[in-house]
Amino acid sequence: MTDNSHTSAGADPEQPYCYRYPHPAVTTDVALFTIRDDSLQLLLIERGQAPCQGCWALPGGFVDIDEDLPDCAARELAEETGVENLYLEQLGTFGKPGRDPRERVISVAYLALAPESKLSVRAGDDAAAAAWFPVKALPPLAFDHDEIIAVAHRRLVAKLDYSTIAFQLLPETFTLSELQQVYETLVDAEIDKRNFRKWAQALEVIEDTGELRRRGSHRPARVYRLLDRERIAFLK
Amino acid sequence: MTDNSHTSAGADPEQPYCYRYPHPAVTTDVALFTIRDDSLQLLLIERGQAPCQGCWALPGGFVDIDEDLPDCAARELAEETGVENLYLEQLGTFGKPGRDPRERVISVAYLALAPESKLSVRAGDDAAAAAWFPVKALPPLAFDHDEIIAVAHRRLVAKLDYSTIAFQLLPETFTLSELQQVYETLVDAEIDKRNFRKWAQALEVIEDTGELRRRGSHRPARVYRLLDRERIAFLK
């Protein structure tokens, strides 16, 4: 680290931020997953301008010069979608030259999860439209966002094995059947009910609220809650 | 993404790269581990100039404007230490405002591993000195490099459980005892010899070369090699 350059008032009022060496732009992009209609869905923004006009993209944007990276991810998500206060973890950084045709852009990608109940997506100021897509049926994507999404999805599924990350997809209270449905959606397979319930209860991360939930013409289900909301446990 | 700014010839010849919005600097830093003298050691560079003059830092430096991130990590490592062609994986990106007092610097950190035999560290052009330190006895570190190193170390140890990443710390050929010493150093505990050997051989990632290694006054050891050098297997 030998670069002592820093911004200064440049001569060109259109481009007032000047450096001794070229600087890339830095963005954050967020892959926000939720479960809707029994399928794993991803939030995307329709791009209003070129490049990739009409394509869909991950919500994200440029990092402010005094802004921490997770703050930027949360802010962009909130601005573009109205979604706030959810689980966010850094996924990785994507910086291949040429991934954005305008200038060198390095994107720090985040993985976010939220239950459908927490979400009320409206298109924000910046975005033409925000919409949910099933991960299995994504539209054409801008830049290298398909790659980012693939990494995010792989990470999410991999973490099922050694963490309780999937609980972030559940609302405040839930039944064991709902929990099981979340897992079945994520692994895209059926899971044995007895084994699943044994496993879930042995985790010691949920507690019985004592309440019952009557939904439909059948025996009511016990209602559980996470012991430590906003904290995911590591199992191994 | 609405920023259409890009570099242009500025008026100030000292700071010719100008943008509409402020841009952070982007660096890569590499936490390169090896095993020397039966301890896990980390490569550090002594800083020649302020800030943090006299402190030690991870090898790293600014990303060239047309350079991919892993290339930058590899290049900086080679420039500063003469070390080439080793295992490299992205660790995470550290970008807290203020982590570098000069300007906003966002660092993409990499985890690197190599056997001691591959390494012939010499201080390169940029660095005053390069040296190895046991992870348990690190000197005062520049910037937030202590945090990066902590994350790197945790990641390395965590990956022992579900990958063969530790084989990257072994030379071309090795004995099972040497392999076990690597694992014992990493987990900082003794491991049962028979169980370890059963486990290692069941992995199907090493093969017996047929050779024997005579070192010292005792029975010679079989020599193994990795089946697929430069590839780490995922176990779970």
Add this chain to the structure above:
DNA sequence: TTAACTTAGTGTGTAGGTTACACCTTTGCA
């Protein structure tokens, strides 16, 4: 009121994998 339907909720046996554990082998050197 009762029968049929729907989801909630529960236990046991088995297979496979992980752990604990001790002795003989082969070499070099004194």
Add this chain to the structure above:
DNA sequence: TGCAAAGGTGTAACCTACACACTAAGTTAA
């Protein structure tokens, strides 16, 4: 030749993961 020092090997106990089927409790409609 015998001693020191690391190399190399098998088995039993335990524990975890998985397969598997029925009863419980409520709603609805005949």
